[in-house]
Amino acid sequence: MEGLALAAEARPSRLFVHTFGCQMNEYDSLRVQRLLAQDGYTLSSDPSEADVIFINTCSVREKAEQKVFSLLGRLRRFKQRKPSLVIVVGGCVAQQLGSALLERFPHVDLVVGTRALGSLPHLLRSLRGGTPRVAHLPEQDEEGWRELFGLTDTWRTDIVAPVTVMQGCDNFCTYCIVPYVRGRERSRPSGEILREVHLLVEKGAREVLLLGQNVNSYGRSLDEKLRFSDLLRMIARETDVARIRFTTSHPKDLTEDLVQCFSDIPQLCPHIHLPFQAGSDRVLERMNRRYTAQDYRRKVDLLRAACPEIGISADVMVGFPGETEEDFLATLDLIRDVRFDTLFSFRYSDRPFAAARLFPDKVSEAEKARRLTELQSLQAAITLEKNREEMGRVRPVLVESESKSKDGLMSGRTPQNRIVNFPGSPALKGRIVSVKITEAYAHSLKGRLLDEECSDTEAALPNRPFAGTELGDHGP
Numbered sequence: 001m002e003g004l005a006l007a008a009e010a011r012p013s014r015l016f017v018h019t020f021g022c023q024m025n026e027y028d029s030l031r032v033q034r035l036l037a038q039d040g041y042t043l044s045s046d047p048s049e050a051d052v053i054f055i056n057t058c059s060v061r062e063k064a065e066q067k068v069f070s071l072l073g074r075l076r077r078f079k080q081r082k083p084s085l086v087i088v089v090g091g092c093v094a095q096q097l098g099s100a101l102l103e104r105f106p107h108v109d110l111v112v113g114t115r116a117l118g119s120l121p122h123l124l125r126s127l128r129g130g131t132p133r134v135a136h137l138p139e140q141d142e143e144g145w146r147e148l149f150g151l152t153d154t155w156r157t158d159i160v161a162p163v164t165v166m167q168g169c170d171n172f173c174t175y176c177i178v179p180y181v182r183g184r185e186r187s188r189p190s191g192e193i194l195r196e197v198h199l200l201v202e203k204g205a206r207e208v209l210l211l212g213q214n215v216n217s218y219g220r221s222l223d224e225k226l227r228f229s230d231l232l233r234m235i236a237r238e239t240d241v242a243r244i245r246f247t248t249s250h251p252k253d254l255t256e257d258l259v260q261c262f263s264d265i266p267q268l269c270p271h272i273h274l275p276f277q278a279g280s281d282r283v284l285e286r287m288n289r290r291y292t293a294q295d296y297r298r299k300v301d302l303l304r305a306a307c308p309e310i311g312i313s314a315d316v317m318v319g320f321p322g323e324t325e326e327d328f329l330a331t332l333d334l335i336r337d338v339r340f341d342t343l344f345s346f347r348y349s350d351r352p353f354a355a356a357r358l359f360p361d362k363v364s365e366a367e368k369a370r371r372l373t374e375l376q377s378l379q380a381a382i383t384l385e386k387n388r389e390e391m392g393r394v395r396p397v398l399v400e401s402e403s404k405s406k407d408g409l410m411s412g413r414t415p416q417n418r419i420v421n422f423p424g425s426p427a428l429k430g431r432i433v434s435v436k437i438t439e440a441y442a443h444s445l446k447g448r449l450l451d452e453e454c455s456d457t458e459a460a461l462p463n464r465p466f467a468g469t470e471l472g473d474h475g476p
């Protein structure tokens, strides 16, 4: 293994970050940026001028892993052009492959496991001091955990700020690699989370998105006696955050106290992401999901009884080993019954460590593709129908940014998590405004600004006669 000594530089080191995967990776990348800022790094948006490139990786499906390999391959020429460049790979592929990544990609300098990101400043300093390339994958890194999660300052914040409340997963669904690459479930103490939410709000966040692979089991690993619903109530009571969301929920752990939160915490957005994965009990059992399709339907009924307007999204996969046409039809039935607002659908792929990789009766890629197309066209029709039902309604929208299509529109979300674009000024960013929905598309809505300042509770009241002037109500 060769050492790597970098020339002393007068200017601050520049860091380029690319993140694959879920919101938990996004959060970790923000924390890494903050940690390295303490060591004098500044963020760069151009990889060719970076001194350190940090790639945070995802391994959940085969395709995700391939994307990582393809990017790492492309980085080779950056290193050829600038030999002092340090390339660091973190996240789930790093944890999965460890030193095999160093062997396969000789231009990668550091591989850092999912529980070791807090050690990154120290590892980078050592590398710069001449220590050899290394894969650092501790099972549990107490110091690193404290470094990463105990930060009493935030790097920067957006209007919607992610906050990881728990790491890891103990569920071992048989298709899933996450428990193997993220380790055992571990919750953060409530005091630490509250402090972070306070700080984020102080810096301009209006909404927090609480993150974990299975937030419903929050608290199980803590000394304090606290359920996830208690944590939600504490955040609502003790901070000034305007909106709270969370993801992901596991149906087996969705308890009545949590369902109740949707009817009595005004800041909690009426939206839940509740993956169901399959509609056939036989498949659900072999996935080790520990609920039946009927249990799932019942949970949806409970949610809708507590909060009739709740938006429901989910994950589903097709082509799990042994999935028959009949099983697949049961999945379509569940989709028709529940009428999800949005659905994220995947083709099953074998993952290292996950038990289902050894299951017999694999479904062919062609069959998976056919099932996925059929499922997606059913859902596309439902999504569009539900989006059309929004037309004419008035929704409170938290304005997040200029719209992606760069057509002068502003963009935000309804409490149910629908994207709304509308003509308005960038000065509205961070405000909750009232928008009348005028058009519906496959993935978003278009609307007209009615009121430049309102709260979710005010605008959520049915038939609220718009008090005062209809500011900005001048039509598109």
Ligand code: SAH
Pocket (backbone or CB within 6 Å): 060, 061, 175, 176, 177, 178, 212, 213, 214, 248, 249, 250, 275, 277, 315, 316, 317, 346, 347, 348, 349, 350, 351
């Ligand atoms: N913790 C979350 C999901 C994490 S992974 C939960 O429990 O719901 C995100 C989604 O990826 C999963 O919901 C599942 O639909 C999909 N997924 C996970 N492993 C997969 C695999 N091997 N093949 C295809 N899709 C997979």
Ligand code: SF4
Pocket (backbone or CB within 6 Å): 169, 170, 171, 172, 173, 176, 177, 178, 179, 213, 214, 250
């Ligand atoms: Fe994977 Fe299941 Fe854990 Fe979700 S709950 S991360 S799907 S093992």
Ligand code: F3S
Pocket (backbone or CB within 6 Å): 020, 021, 022, 023, 024, 025, 057, 058, 059, 060, 091, 092, 178, 181, 182
């Ligand atoms: Fe991917 Fe790891 Fe998240 S596998 S989905 S980045 S936990």
